[in-house]
Amino acid sequence: MxxxxxxxxxxxxxxxxxxxxxxxxxxxxxxxxxxxxxxxxxxxxxxxxxxxxxxxxxxxxxxxxxxxxxxxxxxxxxxxxxxxxxxxxxxxxxxxxxxxxxxxxxxxxxxxxxxxxxxxxxxxxxxxxxxxxxxxxxxxxxxxxxxxxxxxxxxxxxxxxxxxxxxxxxxxxxxxxxxxxxxxxxxxxxxxxxxxxxxxxxxxxxxxxxxxEIVLKITKNKEKEYQKLLSEKEKEKQEILAEVDAVEEELRKLIDPASLPKSRPGVLGYPVASVAVTQGFGLTSFSQSSGAYFKSVHNGVDFRASMGTEVFSAEDGIVLETGNTDLSCPGGSYGKWILIKHENNLATLYAHLSLIKVNKGERVLRGRFIGYSGKTGYATGPHLHFTVYDSRTIRFGESSSGRCKFLPLGGYLNPLDYL
Known part of the structure; x- marks a missing residue:
């Protein structure tokens, strides 16, 4: 015991x-x-x-x-x-x-x-x-x-x-x-x-x-010079858009609707965490009233995204290309962009980025962080431009005038049909 x-x-x-x-x-x-x-x-x-x-x-x-x-x-x-x-x-x-x-x-x-x-x-x-x-x-x-x-x-x-x-x-x-x-x-x-x-x-x-520093240097801190710069950039953008639109109108004829995913929410994920569409697709009130788009057609949707907002891949896929149009036509087009090809015959474009965090040929998953939003290219302010293409219509090349040396082109679709 x-x-x-x-x-x-x-x-x-x-x-x-x-x-x-x-x-x-x-x-x-x-x-x-x-x-x-x-x-x-x-x-x-x-x-x-x-x-x-x-x-x-x-x-x-x-x-x-x-x-x-x-x-x-x-x-x-x-x-x-x-x-x-x-x-x-x-x-x-x-x-x-x-x-x-x-x-x-x-x-x-x-x-x-x-x-x-x-x-x-x-x-x-x-x-x-x-x-x-x-x-x-x-x-x-x-x-x-x-x-x-x-x-x-x-x-x-x-x-x-x-x-x-x-x-x-x-x-x-x-x-x-x-x-x-x-x-x-x-x-x-x-x-x-x-x-x-x-x-x-x-x-x-x-x-x-x-x-x-560039704005102050070009304008010499004078309002007249700034307005001149704005006018030149607006004219250049309209000319580039006209060239792009002419090519994309032809590429849209190659779209095969029967082999694309059916229109429904969730086919693609939103490319930003906090979703607010600031401009829709096609003939929008802004595209028609501002004169910012050739033929007043907006080939994607814009999301509210302040400078440095994280951007995510809308679906699994492979980074087909990345580029920066500001290298050849500063302030005239997409600026820094990423194009991802998906397995469902869609491809997605992310434009006006401030920083790209993926490389060509890299495989990404849906929701993968790929870069940061910005205001590169022709942008009235920081935001994310998002375009959806039929991936089989994608082409890369310069604008017909040669102003922009490397642009993503394709038969675009309404992103809101898939988000």
Missing amino acids: RRIILIIFIFSFLSLSFFQKNVFADFEKIEELKKTIEEKNQKIKSIQEEILRYQDEIEKKGKESKTLSGEISRLNLIIKKLNKDIDLTRGQIEAALLILERLEIEIEKTRGEIEKKNEIMKEFLREIYDLDSFSSVEILLGRESVSDFFDGLEEIKNLQEKMRLMVVELKQAKDNLEKEEMEKSRQKEELVNHQNKLSDKKIIQGDAKKDK
């Missing part, structure tokens, strides 16, 4: 000492990290709200009459917004590092818990094995009374129950360790993504500053 009591005492003491050591040793550090992470998240939320305010101001400026001072003001707002994007990403990196530090402590704590429980169980099993080496008759003969014998059996049952609970706790600890390890791996990936985005945002910010 005394031996059983001793086993229970050792078991209880080891369990209690483990609990005190592991539960309270790192508790303060973990709580301190949680508090710091929460403060960091509040700061991130505040920066996000500032970014939204800048986006609203940029959109308002875009609707005002085109003047040099208005354009410089808008470019300044874009640069300020991009500065906040960088602050946001830095904050996200700091938060991810804190979360990883917290997870490291929790993982070490859980590993210690598993190790200690294993030690207790080994000791416990050794003692139980020694008890099991005695027969019931030997145990009975060793007791002062029958009542004492049955009390001993009851204590053994209690020990077995404690053993069962220990096994359950050990399994739970191992499950927790697996979850913590998975979360750590996810956070590491998140950290790398944030670090990559920080580099991207700095590039986009640098390009925005260059855009402002």
